[in-house]
Amino acid sequence: MCATCGCDSGSKTTYKLLDKDDHDHPHTHVHPHTQDHAHDQDYSHPAQKTIIDVEQDVLSQNNLLAQRNRGYFEGRNILALNLVSSPGSGKTSLLERTLNDLKSELEFAVIEGDQQTTNDADRIQATGTKVTQINTGKGCHLDAHMILHALQGMKPKENSVLFIENVGNLVCPAMFDLGEKERIVIISVTEGDDKPLKYPDMFHSSTLCIINKIDLLPYVPFDMEKVKSNAKKVNHHLEIIEVSCISGEGLPLWYNWLKSKVLQPETV
Amino acid sequence: MHELSIVMNIIQIAEQQAKAANASVVDEIELDIGTMSGIDMDSMDFAWEQAVKQTMLQNSVRKVNRIKAKAKCLDCGAEFAIEKYYDACPACGEHLLDILQGTELRVKSLTVS
Ligand SMILES: Nc1nc2c(ncn2[C@@H]2O[C@H](COP(=O)(O)OP(=O)(O)OP(=O)(O)O)[C@@H](O)[C@H]2O)c(=O)[nH]1
Ligand SMILES: [Mg+2]
Ligand SMILES: [Zn+2]
Ligand SMILES: [Zn+2]
Numbered sequence: 582m583c584a585t586c587g588c589d590s591g592s593k594t595t596y597k598l599l600d601k602d603d604h605d606h607p608h609t610h611v612h613p614h615t616q617d618h619a620h621d622q623d624y625s626h627p628a629q630k631t632i633i634d635v636e637q638d639v640l641s642q643n644n645l646l647a648q649r650n651r652g653y654f655e656g657r658n659i660l661a662l663n664l665v666s667s668p669g670s671g672k673t674s675l676l677e678r679t680l681n682d683l684k685s686e687l688e689f690a691v692i693e694g695d696q697q698t699t700n701d702a703d704r705i706q707a708t709g710t711k712v713t714q715i716n717t718g719k720g721c722h723l724d725a726h727m728i729l730h731a732l733q734g735m736k737p738k739e740n741s742v743l744f745i746e747n748v749g750n751l752v753c754p755a756m757f758d759l760g761e762k763e764r765i766v767i768i769s770v771t772e773g774d775d776k777p778l779k780y781p782d783m784f785h786s787s788t789l790c791i792i793n794k795i796d797l798l799p800y801v802p803f804d805m806e807k808v809k810s811n812a813k814k815v816n817h818h819l820e821i822i823e824v825s826c827i828s829g830e831g832l833p834l835w836y837n838w839l840k841s842k843v844l845q846p847e848t849v
Numbered sequence: 850m851h852e853l854s855i856v857m858n859i860i861q862i863a864e865q866q867a868k869a870a871n872a873s874v875v876d877e878i879e880l881d882i883g884t885m886s887g888i889d890m891d892s893m894d895f896a897w898e899q900a901v902k903q904t905m906l907q908n909s910v911r912k913v914n915r916i917k918a919k920a921k922c923l924d925c926g927a928e929f930a931i932e933k934y935y936d937a938c939p940a941c942g943e944h945l946l947d948i949l950q951g952t953e954l955r956v957k958s959l960t961v962s
């Protein structure tokens with residue numbers, strides 16, 4: 582058993598999804614409770630019904646572990662950043678550029694979330710940065726529990742920046758707090774300008790939006806002003822930075838943002 | 850499909866509570882799910898049907914309170930119902946809103962035996 586969180590093991594099989602045909606009752610939606618539970622003998626449970634007021638947040642377990650991670654980060658002055666985007670928007674590319682350009686100034690560590698491969702982790706490792714790969718299998722998002730276990734193995738240095746590249750998916754990572762300080766949503770100009778309206782939860786829960794691949798602006802229909810105003814409608818606190826990981830345009834703005842977060846003293 | 854992991858969390862919470870009450874069956878479960886909680890109810894139904902098999906919730910009657918989202922305009926103070934984060938204030942047309950309710954995702958109560 583895992584001593585830190587009490588889970589059964591470090592295993593990835595967190596979900597029990599039984600196969601369609603392994604059970605013999607019909608698949609109606611909500612099963613009407615008609616049988617009346619007339620277990621005459623042998624049943625130890627009391628016959629009368631008890632009502633329990635639960636009032637518990639469904640994500641409370643994740644939120645609890647996220648708070649634990651947050652405490653870990655704060656205690657070590659680690660700036661943890663959760664990078665989310667659709668598949669292929671440029672999360673890994675942005676990290677590669679950033680690590681190469683800033684590694685002489687800042688201490689970095691990276692957690693890579695991916696369903697199957699270690700391709701992204703290999704790309705990060707090539708920059709000389711410490712990286713841990715989490716393969717989620719079928720899981721389409723990282724959760725706080727996975728981060729906790731990744732941290733146990735990697736022990737990022739004090740006063741460092743920890744990038745967490747989430748699984749490419751703009752839907753469910755929005756619901757799972759990892760304990761990060763800031764959430765950064767990345768979109769690219771090849772994705773269409775209605776992204777913020779289609780995936781409002783993600784834009785609402787992020788603090789910075791990076792619009793990537795602006796080198797391609799001449800070739801694609803992408804209304805920059807419209808995207809920005811859509812994003813602001815969803816989240817009026819959202820900061821927006823335009824970059825290209827290929828040409829390097831806009832990256833200094835991103836680097837300034839990053840450094841300002843690192844230097845920022847403990848907020849009240 | 851985060852609805853599956855959401856359902857797994859719900860089952861975990863319910864079974865924990867039921868066991869603590871020395872019960873072996875969850876007869877009814879009542880959930881609060883806000884209209885802006887990020888849950889797609891069709892996906893939820895699908896995931897539910899699969900995930901409750903061979904659990905204490907296998908035959909549970911599920912009651913869902915859909916809590917309608919409401920926001921307050923930070924410009925003019927009006928309170929109104931919304932469906933999306935980007936809805937405008939019907940009074941002044943601004944988008945500076947704070948969500949008052951509608952993001953709930955909660956196990957409210959259980960009936961166990
Ligand atoms: N033209 C252009 N291409 C880019 C830019 N940034 C990334 N790309 C390309 O976009 C593709 C995807 O980039 P990645 O960095 O792997 O994207 P990702 O978000 O990490 O992808 P997943 O991890 O699979 O979700 C690669 O072929 C990159 O070379 C950019 O600024 N401009
Ligand atoms: Mg990647
Ligand atoms: Zn664990
Ligand atoms: Zn997911």
Ligand SMILES: [Zn+2]
Pocket residue numbers: 922923924925926927938939940941942943
């Ligand atoms: Zn108003």
Ligand SMILES: [Zn+2]
Pocket residue numbers: 817818946947
């Ligand atoms: Zn605000």
